[in-house]
Amino acid sequence: xxxxxxxxxxxxxxxxxxxxxxxxxxxxxxxxxxxxxxxxxxxxxxxxxxxxxxxxxxxxxxxxxxxxxxxxxxxxxxxxxxxxxxxxxxxxxxxxxxxxxxxxxxxxxxxxxxxxxxxxxxxxxxxxxxxxxxxxxxxxxxxxxxxxxxxxxxxxxxxxxxxxxxxxxxxxxxxxxxxxxxxxxxx
Amino acid sequence: xxxxxxxxxxxxxxxxxxxxxxxxxxxxxxxxxxxxxxxxxxxxxxxxxxxxxxxxxxxxxxxxxxxxxxxxxxxxxxxxxxxxxxxxxxxxxxxxxxxxxxxxxxxxxxxxxxxxxxxxxxxxxxxxxxxxxxxxxxxxxxxxxxxxxxxxxxxxxxxxxxxxxxxxxxxxxxxxxxxxxxxxxxx
DNA sequence: GTCTATAATTTGATAGAC
DNA sequence: GTCTATCAAATTATAGAC
Numbered sequence: 001x002x003x004x005x006x007x008x009x010x011x012x013x014x015x016x017x018x019x020x021x022x023x024x025x026x027x028x029x030x031x032x033x034x035x036x037x038x039x040x041x042x043x044x045x046x047x048x049x050x051x052x053x054x055x056x057x058x059x060x061x062x063x064x065x066x067x068x069x070x071x072x073x074x075x076x077x078x079x080x081x082x083x084x085x086x087x088x089x090x091x092x093x094x095x096x097x098x099x100x101x102x103x104x105x106x107x108x109x110x111x112x113x114x115x116x117x118x119x120x121x122x123x124x125x126x127x128x129x130x131x132x133x134x135x136x137x138x139x140x141x142x143x144x145x146x147x148x149x150x151x152x153x154x155x156x157x158x159x160x161x162x163x164x165x166x167x168x169x170x171x172x173x174x175x176x177x178x179x180x181x182x183x184x185x186x187x
Numbered sequence: 188x189x190x191x192x193x194x195x196x197x198x199x200x201x202x203x204x205x206x207x208x209x210x211x212x213x214x215x216x217x218x219x220x221x222x223x224x225x226x227x228x229x230x231x232x233x234x235x236x237x238x239x240x241x242x243x244x245x246x247x248x249x250x251x252x253x254x255x256x257x258x259x260x261x262x263x264x265x266x267x268x269x270x271x272x273x274x275x276x277x278x279x280x281x282x283x284x285x286x287x288x289x290x291x292x293x294x295x296x297x298x299x300x301x302x303x304x305x306x307x308x309x310x311x312x313x314x315x316x317x318x319x320x321x322x323x324x325x326x327x328x329x330x331x332x333x334x335x336x337x338x339x340x341x342x343x344x345x346x347x348x349x350x351x352x353x354x355x356x357x358x359x360x361x362x363x364x365x366x367x368x369x370x371x372x373x374x
Numbered sequence: 375g376t377c378t379a380t381a382a383t384t385t386g387a388t389a390g391a392c
Numbered sequence: 393g394t395c396t397a398t399c400a401a402a403t404t405a406t407a408g409a410c
Contacts, residue, residue, distance in 0.1 A: 022209035104207045105211060151338045154336070154339065157344075163304060212403060378403100389397085389398085392395075
């Protein structure tokens with residue numbers, strides 16, 4: 001049995017990934033779970049608290065599911081990253097939570113905006129380490145890391161913009177394979 | 188002197204590109220212009236009408252500013268595309284309006300969602316024509332078009348996620364140059 | 375075209391009983 | 393922890409005067 005707190009986070013994350021922070025209300029979440037909106041305030045006093053917790057949980061789970069940067073070979077690491085973001089796209093064409101929050105960052109409560117930024121910092125850091133052997137030049141390594149992360153987040157957007165499920169796969173594979181020379185296996 | 192209707196569109200576009208469709212109200216827009224929110228309803232009966240008009244104007248202006256696909260060489264075309272989206276990023280780190288709307292597409296009024304999708308269809312179409320000489324294989328051409336559009340939209344997101352103005356430039360250049368072999372000139 | 379006035383609903387949030 | 397009850401403010405939208 002999942003705790004109420006976890007169920008709130010699950011439902012809110014799903015809503016935020018579909019329409020952003022401003023697209024859902026405490027009542028929306030409460031109704032879907034079958035509780036009252038006042039109960040959500042017990043777990044998360046303000047909506048900003050909820051959004052911050054959403055982004056923090058998402059970031060931690062996301063990177064926990066990825067291999068530590070130098071623990072496996074480059075190809076495996078890149079595969080895991082692509083497939084992690086692809087999972088967002090698969091079930092219902094959802095955005096990456098932090099990609100969504102970065103897009104709307106100017107209209108987020110500051111504490112939530114900060115957590116969203118932490119996801120990108122950690123993502124770039126992870127990628128730079130993954131690319132460290134293949135790309136000894138620091139500037140070029142940063143450029144590739146930025147390009148890969150941008151390409152994957154953008155692939156989620158184009159998939160939604162075109163409404164075609166394969167949109168993510170084609171774009172993501174093209175970007176990562178061209179930039180790294182590694183062959184990606186989607187699963 | 189700009190018409191009130193145009194000023195409404197200007198201010199609403201800016202708000203939508205910062206925080207998305209749900210982040211601003213008719214009153215926000217009215218206050219900034221110095222009119223009453225009821226006056227906006229005269230020009231745009233519902234918020235869905237406003238959002239649809241926003242996306243339509245954005246799409247038309249965007250592609251009107253780009254060269255016709257085969258009228259100039261590939262390098263020039265790609266340069267124009269990158270710099271057009273870079274303009275979004277430059278002034279205040281804003282998103283592309285239709286990139287933002289694609290991200291939140293599940294929570295948009297249907298008529299607005301449709302217009303946002305039209306932007307991506309037209310963008311892919313434009314890119315496929317630009318790449319037609321260099322890439323005779325249709326599948327590969329589509330893959331490159333998707334990857335370029337995804338990469339540029341994603342570069343806007345990572346720039347916002349990292350909060351670093353150069354984030355767009357570095358990612359966008361790396362993606363387009365690697366995918367096409369053409370050298371990009373930012374201006 | 376823009377205003378005042380207002381309706382109808384939704385929103386984030388709090389107090390206090392159980 | 394979850395509820396009922398309630399609040400103040402904000403939201404989209406309409407009616408009708410000027």
